[in-house]
Amino acid sequence: MHSGLETDTQPRHGGTSLDELRTVAGDIHRAVSSVIEGKSEVVRTAVTVLLAEGHLLIEDVPGVGKTMLAKALARSIDCPMRRIQFTPDLLPSDITGVSVFNQDSRTFEFRPGAIFANIVVGDEINRASPKTQSALLECMEEGQVTVDGTTYELRRPFMVMATQNPIEMEGTFPLPEAQRDRFMARISMGYPTGTAELDMLDTHGGRSPLETLRPVTDAPTVQRLAEHVTTLHASPSLRQYIVDLVGTTRSSSALRLGASPRAALQLLRASRAHAALEGRDHVIPEDVMALVAPVLAHRVLPSAETQMAHRSTADVLQDLLRRVPVPTAAR
Amino acid sequence: MSRARPLETLLAAVAVLVASWPVRTLLIGDTWIRPVLLLLALVAVIGMVGRAVGAPRSLTAAAQLVGVLGGTALLHLHDHLAPSQLPGAIGDLFVDATNTLSRYAAPAPATPGIVFALTLIVPLVAVLVDLMSVGMRMPALAGMPLLALFLMSTSNTGEPLNPVYFVALAAAWLLMLAQGGMQLLRRWSSTEAYSRTPERLEDRFGIAGYSSTARWVGAGTVLLAILVPAFLPHLPPRYLSDGLARSGSGGGNVGVVGFSDRLDLEQNLRSRSQEPVLRYTTSDPDPPPLRAMSMSMYAGGNWVHDDPPRERRGTNNERLPSPDGLGSQPITLFRTKVSANGVDSPIVAVPWPVSSADMGDTSWTYEPSAAMPRVSDRPDSYQITYSKLGPSARPNGSHASAPAVPSNTLRVDPLSADRVQQTADGIVRSNDSDFTKAIKIQDWLRDPSRFTYSLTLKPTQVVNGAPLDPISNFLVTRQGYCTQFATAMVMLARSQDIPARLAVGFLPGTADGQSYQVRQSDAHAWPELYFPGLGWTRFEPTPGVRAGTVPEYAGGSSSTSGPGAGRESQEATDTRTSTAPPTPTAPSADTRQTGGGASEQSWLSSSTTWWTLLVLVVGALGALVVPVAARWRREQPLRRAQDGREHVEGEWHALQSRLEDLGVAPPAGRTPRQAEQHYRQHATLGGEGRAALHRAVRTLEASRYAAPTTSPETLEQDADRILRDVRGNASWSVRTAALLAPRTGRLAVRSGLRAVLSAPGRWFDRRGRSGG
Known part of the structure; x- marks a missing residue:
């Protein structure tokens, strides 16, 4: 299976950082793939988001391995990982942490919440109350927590991987647009193929493969690589392409709500990571095309006509992608 | 327009008159014109009346025929209308006409026999023209009888005919065509529709542009028909008739x-x-x-x-x-x-x-x-x-x-x-x-x-x-x-x-x-x-x-x-x-x-040699127009290239148009990699050709998207390699066509011509906008 990480493309430019990045990314990919079988594209997008320092929203029916993916990705990196099971009675302070009065020292002492980890897995995020969900806002966007007027820096790298179930809507609080916008990408797992499922039954019959998963890298390495990704070259014409694409979502009659400027920003960041994963030191339109659906689909709202036609926003985005001309000349 | 269609009928009659106009050069005296005019008018009136009352085409034509024969008889044989005398009188007139034709070269005297023959022939042609152009709505076909009438004069006159006769006839015929075309356009809609919004200028000048283009083409054709023979070596005008x-x-x-x-x-x-x-x-x-x-x-x-x-x-x-x-x-x-x-x-x-x-x-x-x-x-x-x-x-x-x-x-x-x-x-x-x-x-x-x-x-x-x-x-x-x-x-x-x-x-x-x-x-x-x-x-x-x-x-x-x-x-x-x-x-x-x-x-x-040489040179230049246009169009971006990147773009453009000339259409996909996929599928490339294509695409990609610090590259060798592969696998006809009449050249010539042809339409459009 073509993963995109085992690409035949030899890196043409760039030095050791890119080579290291490819090696590390390939290791993570292999590690995660040993747990999540037959989902190379999904894993790849997840790794891309990790390197772009974004947050990932995994949305699918129960039992396809959403949580497994999140945990496997977290486990493959040697770093603190926290898992939060979102429930209606979960309080914001459970996430951010709370100041507790210490009787001994007679001072307020900050007890960090679940958010203080490099990778936070938020399970069934739409089951928590909006109040709790919004507690995630500041953390995800700014990488910091403010409790009782004191601001605490979060760890770097910091990645939130939230899962949600689109089927059981009773007693849930769908994520508001603002919060959805903070996730860099949304992916769906989808059902595994027949052979992949058969393999899964074989290997997962005994103990969970998650337990045998050994970390392949550590947080500082990931952080360093992520910082390198931001230096990749995106030519002016390519940046224009992204602006054109995002602008088209705003003017399209098939969409009620177009993509935000933040979406454009995150699309560029994700594209850089995607290019880095292929060992390129510059972004090409293919990078953008590969990420338009995961990065933009959850940010835009379909119009009534689109909904009536049972078209997903991803379909609409693919149409737009065909219409927007690719920049040819270097500007 | 009424069912009688008077405008088209009138145009047909005028065209016949114009076609018979050069008969003047064959005859001395104009005595034939009056009876011919009279009968032409008769044919037109009968045609209009027939169409107005909705008579079938055949009946109208028959009525016109009877009118012409009767009119001729009345005009020329009014003294011999008795059934016993009529055949003899007609025979006499025909003998007279034959004698005149055999005795006199042009210009011949307008003897009664000749006038009789003309008043018979011209209105009969008019009946035919009327039937074709108005009755059957085929004005183009009506050109045939008109041409026959015209040739009657041109083939018998001893001297080269004044071009004015040809221009007049061509103009009359084109008018018939234009009128017929407009009728056809109007018939497209079966019901009349009224716009609820006020008529826009574009609506009117759309038609104006259409007909102005038609006028332009018509005038150009007539002009060419006159000029081209003048500049070509030609046989003597009297070649067809035998001589000494x-x-x-x-x-x-x-x-x-x-x-x-x-x-x-x-x-x-x-x-x-x-x-x-x-x-x-x-x-x-x-x-x-x-x-x-x-x-x-x-x-x-x-x-x-x-x-x-x-x-x-x-x-x-x-x-x-x-x-x-x-x-x-x-x-x-x-x-x-x-x-x-x-x-x-x-x-x-x-x-x-x-x-x-x-x-x-x-x-x-x-x-x-x-x-x-x-x-x-x-x-x-x-x-x-x-x-x-x-x-x-x-x-x-x-x-x-x-x-x-x-x-x-x-x-x-x-x-x-x-x-x-x-x-x-x-x-x-x-x-x-x-x-x-x-x-x-x-x-x-x-x-x-x-x-x-x-x-x-x-x-x-x-x-x-x-x-x-x-x-x-x-x-x-x-x-x-x-x-x-x-x-x-x-x-x-x-x-x-x-x-x-x-x-x-x-x-x-x-x-x-x-x-x-x-x-x-x-x-x-x-x-x-x-x-x-x-x-x-x-x-x-x-x-x-x-x-x-x-x-x-x-x-x-x-x-x-x-x-x-x-x-x-x-x-x-x-x-x-x-x-x-x-x-x-x-x-x-x-x-x-x-x-x-x-x-x-x-x-x-x-001078004959020079003419031959000139024709050859013009022909050779004409044959060169398309390849030169193709080359010009192909290398346009390359010529304008300011830096290394634009140069690579120009080379890529040239490669694409050359491949197009060789029958490999340019990719519908737009990124370099999509282009590579496309050419891998549609062009027959060997292993080396594929490698060259891969390299060329990567060069282009790097030139487009990589950081500008990278040194500029060229894909010239790769392009040559690809072209050699494609050319080697193409049939000889494709190669010849790519050499002599490349598609890009034809497109370039066509777009150039179109720009020239649409100029008057655009001008009308602009004038209409500014004026209205």
Whole structure:
């Protein structure tokens, strides 16, 4: 299976950082793939988001391995990982942490919440109350927590991987647009193929493969690589392409709500990571095309006509992608 | 528009009228126009009425037909409407028309028969045109009958037709087409729709642009139709009608000509073909014309050739008896060998009078009194020994003592007898000897200040309401060619009781090294006068460039004119006297004209070469237009490239258009990698070609998207490699097309043309917007 990480493309430019990045990314990919079988594209997008320092929203029916993916990705990196099971009675302070009065020292002492980890897995995020969900806002966007007027820096790298179930809507609080916008990408797992499922039954019959998963890298390495990704070259014409694409979502009659400027920003960041994963030191339109659906689909709202036609926003985005001309000349 | 469709009916009638307009050049007088107009109007009115009442097409056409026949009968046969008289009267008119056609060349008098025929033919064509263009709504098809009517005039007129006739007809026909096209457009919608919004200017100027483009195309086509023939080498306008010499398929390397047995004095000289007819060598330094036959009988503007009387079988190289009347005179014998002969049997062109002949295997006869051989089959080569009178040859006796000559050689044409007699009396004195009279007449005709040599005749003069006969017309207009000059001399001599006849043959032709070459255009006619002791003697009254040399005994000098004198010069004949460059060394008028003729001749042949060259060059340039346009379009981005990146883009563009020319369409996908996928699928590439394509695509990609610090690269070698692969696998037809008519070139030319063509439409559009 073509993963995109085992690409035949030899890196043409760039030095050791890119080579290291490819090696590390390939290791993570292999590690995660040993747990999540037959989902190379999904894993790849997840790794891309990790390197772009974004947050990932995994949305699918129960039992396809959403949580497994999140945990496997977290486990493959040697770093603190926290898992939060979102429930209606979960309080914001459970996430951010709370100041507790210490009787001994007679001072307020900050007890960090679940958010203080490099990778936070938020399970069934739409089951928590909006109040709790919004507690995630500041953390995800700014990488910091403010409790009782004191601001605490979060760890770097910091990645939130939230899962949600689109089927059981009773007693849930769908994520508001603002919060959805903070996730860099949304992916769906989808059902595994027949052979992949058969393999899964074989290997997962005994103990969970998650337990045998050994970390392949550590947080500082990931952080360093992520910082390198931001230096990749995106030519002016390519940046224009992204602006054109995002602008088209705003003017399209098939969409009620177009993509935000933040979406454009995150699309560029994700594209850089995607290019880095292929060992390129510059972004090409293919990078953008590969990420338009995961990065933009959850940010835009379909119009009534689109909904009536049972078209997903991803379909609409693919149409737009065909219409927007690719920049040819270097500007 | 009403059902009668008056506008289209009117256009059809006008088109027919315009098509028959050049008939004016064929006829003297306009008496035919009124009845034709009347009947055209009748046809149009019947057509409109028929359509207005909704009669079927066939019925309308039948009614028009009946109207035309009835109208013609009423106009021309109102005195003979009784059923017993009618057929006879119609027959009389037709006979009259036929007679006029056979007797007169254009312009002919408008006799009742001709007017009758015209008032029948033109309205009948009008019925056809009306039926096609209005009834059947096929105005394009109506061009056929219009063309037929037009050709009736063009093929019969002696002179090139004024282009105005063509332009008028083309304009009328295009108007019919345009009207028909508009009708067709209007019929597209079956119900009438009204716009609720006010009519926009674009709506109106959309149609305006459409029709302005149509006007532009129409005008351009007509202009081209006039200009292109003018700039192309073309056959003489009278090529289709037969003339003095008739072309056929020849044996050897000469074309075959035959002689018609009639010579119409009123015809313009028709055959201007440069086809060689004869090739010969001769011992004569100044060869005489080659004689083919003689004509004594003149009637109604025509010469009819003499019936050969008793003939004797000829034996090769046996000396023939002297012709009638030739006594003991100082003669020189010369020998002429004809190596290629295109004159059809029984005529054989020979220098005259023949002393002995060798026709090879061909059997031949001769007329004892004329020393003129005739052959049963066309000999390819033959030898003739002939005699030539010396400069001092003079007649020795009077006509009274001479043996009887045929009486018709003294008969003056009664139509012109008075004028001829008057003219001759003004030239000669009564006490001159006959020979002196003949030389005086010859010199009078040769005077260039008096007569103009021209292959084109002046229009027939009308005196006292009647057109002049051809001889009088020549004496009045003083313009003509050898036939007119010779005929005039024959008649003038006959009026002085000197027997005379017309000889027809060829000028000596052009010297071509040792041999002479005679072309069809060298056909010539000259008078032969009978003198006791001399027999039938050649004179040369035709002045100028297209005439034989004046015989020495008749005042000519053998040294003044070279053998090449007489070559025809068609283009310059009308302006011969004014354009002939004076040659300082040649004192006489004769040589000056000869020199002029020679220089014009060389100009003529070189101009033909130039024309051919020009056509070739234009053709080659035309063939180059598309490839050059393709190259220009292909390398446009490359030329404009400012830096390395744009250079790579330009090279990629050139590669794409070259592949397109080789039949690999450019990719619909847009990124370099999509292009690579596309070309991998659609172009037949080998392993190396694929690798080159991969490299080229990566180069392009890097040039487009990588950081500008990377050094610029070129994909030229890779492009060459790819093209070599694709070209190697393409069929030869694809390769040829890519070379000669590449698709990108055609597109470039087409877009250029479209830009030019749409210019007037855009202009209209702009004007409409700013004005409205």
